[in-house]
Amino acid sequence: MDRIRDIGRDPAVLQETLAAMDQQRVQERPALEREQRMLQTEHQACRSEARKLVAALGAAPSTSVSVSERLAELELRAGEIEARLTEIQGAIAAIDRTMIDPENVAAALAQGSSPESRVRGRLRPACAR
Numbered sequence: 001m002d003r004i005r006d007i008g009r010d011p012a013v014l015q016e017t018l019a020a021m022d023q024q025r026v027q028e029r030p031a032l033e034r035e036q037r038m039l040q041t042e043h044q045a046c047r048s049e050a051r052k053l054v055a056a057l058g059a060a061p062s063t064s065v066s067v068s069e070r071l072a073e074l075e076l077r078a079g080e081i082e083a084r085l086t087e088i089q090g091a092i093a094a095i096d097r098t099m100i101d102p103e104n105v106a107a108a109l110a111q112g113s114s115p116e117s118r119v120r121g122r123l124r125p126a127c128a129r
Contacts (some may be wrong), residue, residue, distance in 0.1 A: 018100055025095050032095075036088045043081045050074045 050071055057067045 021100060025098075029092060029095050032088050032092055036085060036092075039081050039085055039088070043078055043085070046074045046078045046081065050078075 053067050053071050053074070057064055057071075
């Protein structure tokens, strides 16, 4: 808490901290979006292969064991992909919710509000502003 107070008291440190947080966000979001696109493509490929295997299963029942095993693998991988996509969407949403408006921070500092209220106000979700 003392470190947060120090940041709030020193405008240069506050600006440096905000800039570092923005830089991290600038780097983090594109990486998440790239991973999301890659996983979406892989997910579509899994589903496409699964549809083909189901068709093959009906056409050649003698291969049902190997086809069933591959279908199970595809379902497992598709589930893993879906879980990671959900995590990525949550991370992107969290980035969007914690956007920091330097003008709001500057206004809070100019009003002389307490360090605790400045932190709460700075981290409010963007939709609550």
